[in-house]
Amino acid sequence: LNRRLAEFGTTIFAEMSALAVRTGSINLGQGFPDADGPEEVREAAVRALRNGRGNQYPPGPGVPELRTAIAAHQRDRYGLGYDPDTEVLVTAGATEAIAASLLALVEPGDEVIALEPYYDSYAACIAMAGGTRVPVTLRPRDGAYALDLDELRDAVTDRTRVILLNTPHNPTGTVLTRDELAAVAELAVERDLLVVTDEVYEHLVFDGEHTPVATFPGMRGRTVTIGSAGKTFSFTGWKVGWVTSTAELVTAVRSAKQYLTYVASGPFQYAVAEALRLPDSYFEEFRADMRGKRELLADGLEQAGFKVFRPAGTYFITTDIRPLGESDGFAFCRALPERAGVVAIPNAVFYDHKETGAPYVRFAFCKRVDVLADATKRLHKAFA
Ligand code: PMP
Ligand code: GLN
Numbered sequence: 275l276n277r278r279l280a281e282f283g284t285t286i287f288a289e290m291s292a293l294a295v296r297t298g299s300i301n302l303g304q305g306f307p308d309a310d311g312p313e314e315v316r317e318a319a320v321r322a323l324r325n326g327r328g329n330q331y332p333p334g335p336g337v338p339e340l341r342t343a344i345a346a347h348q349r350d351r352y353g354l355g356y357d358p359d360t361e362v363l364v365t366a367g368a369t370e371a372i373a374a375s376l377l378a379l380v381e382p383g384d385e386v387i388a389l390e391p392y393y394d395s396y397a398a399c400i401a402m403a404g405g406t407r408v409p410v411t412l413r414p415r416d417g418a419y420a421l422d423l424d425e426l427r428d429a430v431t432d433r434t435r436v437i438l439l440n441t442p443h444n445p446t447g448t449v450l451t452r453d454e455l456a457a458v459a460e461l462a463v464e465r466d467l468l469v470v471t472d473e474v475y476e477h478l479v480f481d482g483e484h485t486p487v488a489t490f491p492g493m494r495g496r497t498v499t500i501g502s503a504g505k506t507f508s509f510t511g512w513k514v515g516w517v518t519s520t521a522e523l524v525t526a527v528r529s530a531k532q533y534l535t536y537v538a539s540g541p542f543q544y545a546v547a548e549a550l551r552l553p554d555s556y557f558e559e560f561r562a563d564m565r566g567k568r569e570l571l572a573d574g575l576e577q578a579g580f581k582v583f584r585p586a587g588t589y590f591i592t593t594d595i596r597p598l599g600e601s602d603g604f605a606f607c608r609a610l611p612e613r614a615g616v617v618a619i620p621n622a623v624f625y626d627h628k629e630t631g632a633p634y635v636r637f638a639f640c641k642r643v644d645v646l647a648d649a650t651k652r653l654h655k656a657f658a
Contacts, residue, residue, distance in 0.1 A: 328540025336364025447585020574650025
């Protein structure tokens with residue numbers, strides 16, 4: 275393994291899901307739903323397969339039906355106009371979109387600012403691109419995690435090339451406010467930076483609203499926006515994601531993408547095109563369902579003795595384990611299957627400042643109600 279990747283080892287999600295299987299524990303670690311997305315979308319995938327649509331290499335930028343549907347989604351929901359032919363790129367999940375964006379836009383030695391705690395692939399992809407990551411730490415304030423805009427401003431140097439945003443934010447559940455995004459946008463314009471923004475949880479906002487950073491003045495031309503069908507329609511195994519940006523930036527991202535996977539997910543692309551056209555009621559019900567699950571798991575964790583950061587968005591809850599007399603999230607998560615029959619993720623893996631992240635542990639609530647109820651019962655028995 276080369277030096278760029280040596281520090282990363284096995285992704286925590288693979289490690290913790292394997293631990294769940296090995297110990298027969300309830301897996302509240304890796305963020306994948308245990309109920310698949312809409313039946314009609316599955317049917318659309320079957321139809322595509324049967325009708326020979328996408329069984330061979332689809333076009334490099336994605337099938338036209340899907341690119342058109344992605345452009346319509348950005349236009350109808352956010353008023354962001356993108357040309358489906360030149361300003362939309364379909365990727366192998368948001369994961370590839372992140373990788374291709376960083377590989378395409380970062381020069382060796384460039385600095386990339388990422389909000390810490392950061393989704394684990396960011397660090398690895400910045401490293402693969404030869405960039406230097408500069409974490410700006412979100413800090414607990416009034417029961418939620420907040421971005422310190424002065425800290426962000428101070429993190430920008432002459433070497434900064436990209437601000438890598440993520441809102442709604444995994445793992446903290448923070449949704450950046452309009453004011454915060456406006457400040458990020460102003461900074462990006464002032465310092466002539468690119469913004470790569472991971473908005474895969476755009477449809478999972480419970481408090482406040484999701485505003486794409488690309489909608490702010492001066493931002494459309496410097497922002498690469500990333501979405502995911504895995505997250506929005508509960509088909510994480512299909513690996514369909516996308517990028518919307520200017521033709522110039524999309525062309526750049528595509529230059530990297532074509533040599534990573536070239537294309538992926540042929541028949542699923544047609545199905546996701548149909549999914550994106552589901553009526554508003556789908557998106558409302560999806561959000562309402564997850565909101566109910568947020569309450570269920572947040573209440574359960576609180577009753578078990580955790581300090582809970584009730585997330586404004588995403589399907590993750592970050593907790594502080596210190597009220598349980600614990601301080602090392604790694605040790606806590608390794609012992610949790612034995613103690614409670616539950617698997618969770620130590621937030622420290624998402625930090626450069628390991629000691630800052632040490633006492634925090636993330637639980638996913640994209641699980642059936644009976645599973646969440648069982649998990650909270652187990653945690654209560656183990657800790658309360
Ligand atoms: N970004 C964030 C913040 C995530 O939590 C995830 C996990 N799904 C991804 C990107 C990857 O998305 P995908 O499964 O579409 O590759
Ligand atoms: N995004 C999911 C999470 O944060 C996991 C994705 C993965 O396993 N790479 O849990």
